[in-house]
Each structure stands twice: as C-alpha cells, then as structure tokens.
Amino acid sequence: KAGVTQTPRYLIKTRGQQVTLSCSPISGHRSVSWYQQTPGQGLQFLFEYFSETQRNKGNFPGRFSGRQFSNSRSEMNVSTLELGDSALYLCASSPKETQYFGPGTRLLVL
C-alpha cells in the first residue's frame, strides 16, 4: 500500500497570509490526525478527523482549522500566519490505535 502523502512538501509564506496543506491517508484508514513539530515545543497534536468529523482537538488557536472529505483525504488551514507558525506539519493516518505518518510539509513564514 502507498503511504501517507502530503502536499506541498515545502512552502514559504509571509505574515498575514493563509495556507492550506493537504494529506492523503493510507487506503482504508479513516482517521487522520495533524501534528506540528517545532524545535522548542516538539511534536504537538493539532486535531483528528474521523468520518469527516473532528473527533479531537489540541490546544491551538482558532486560526488553525481542518476538514476531512468523504474519501478520508484531509486538509488543514492556517489563517493570518505568524512567524511562530513556521514548523514541520505532519499528517498521520490510522486504521486503529497506531498512527502512520507522512513526510510532512515544511512551512516557513517570513
């Protein structure tokens, strides 16, 4: 099976802009989660979607949002970008308890 894919792999934006990141889960996986990795905070949970519904949410401001489509593909959106949003954004899909990660999208906010 193909692994989790994320697009784009790299992105440069300026403060105030918005960005949309995409994730295609492993075929058959219905749960998709998003994480942010930064040098200071490590890997932090953003949110999880299951069957097009947000099932869990982490402690991030409302500028961070997501959605899941009927084919389980997911997108996350960050509005009004701040410098501190520069990070590696990781998507993971799971059939049950174990999550399998994609390669990530490296976002740089200037």
Place this chain on the structure above:
Amino acid sequence: DQQVKQNSPSLSVQEGRISILNCDYTNSMFDYFLWYKKYPAEGPTFLISISSIKDKNEDGRFTVFLNKSAKHLSLHIVPSQPGDSAVYFCAASALLGISGGSNYKLTFGKGTLLTVNP
C-alpha cells in the same frame, strides 16, 4: 506540564551493543504506547507499540518494556546498528478517552538522539 518525558536528550552506543531508550509518563489514563524513529525533515516511522495490558512486546531487534506501576517504558535495540542512528520518540495515548470514546491523540516526548558508532 509534560505528560511524556524522555530525560536523555542523547545516547551514544557502539555497534553491536544494546541501546536502551527510556520514557516516563505522568497521566494514568494512558493505555497505549508507541515508539517512533525520526530523521530530520521526515515524518516519524512507527517502530513498535505496547498496550497497557502487556508488559513486554518484541519485534525483531526491538523490544518495548512497560512498567505501569512506575509509569515507565523502555525501548531496547539489540544489536544496535549504525543505521539505527536517529531521534527516537516515545508517544502515548488514552485510547478510551474521558467519555469512553476512541481517542487517537498522541502525546509525544521530546525525543532522544541515538548515535550508533561503527
């Protein structure tokens, strides 16, 4: 408050020897634990997991031990190989969640950089 702690930022081991990576947790609701290996600018790769109903799980060179009373788990890699050099993350989830529903949120430790020297 860090609920999952990896107190050793780095570990250096000779090729062929055992690598032991440690992880402590504070949340007694955690009932499923995982270890991931990560290279820079890549996503974490799943290695091995353990449910709280077990105290040991083995997969090839990797063994995870869980001590629930001490809220401690460890990953043993035997024998260690230079290709094992990477950052290792411990992660935990409380599968049942507070309401009893499924909860796949992972809480990660800060990671341990393992270097295996030839």
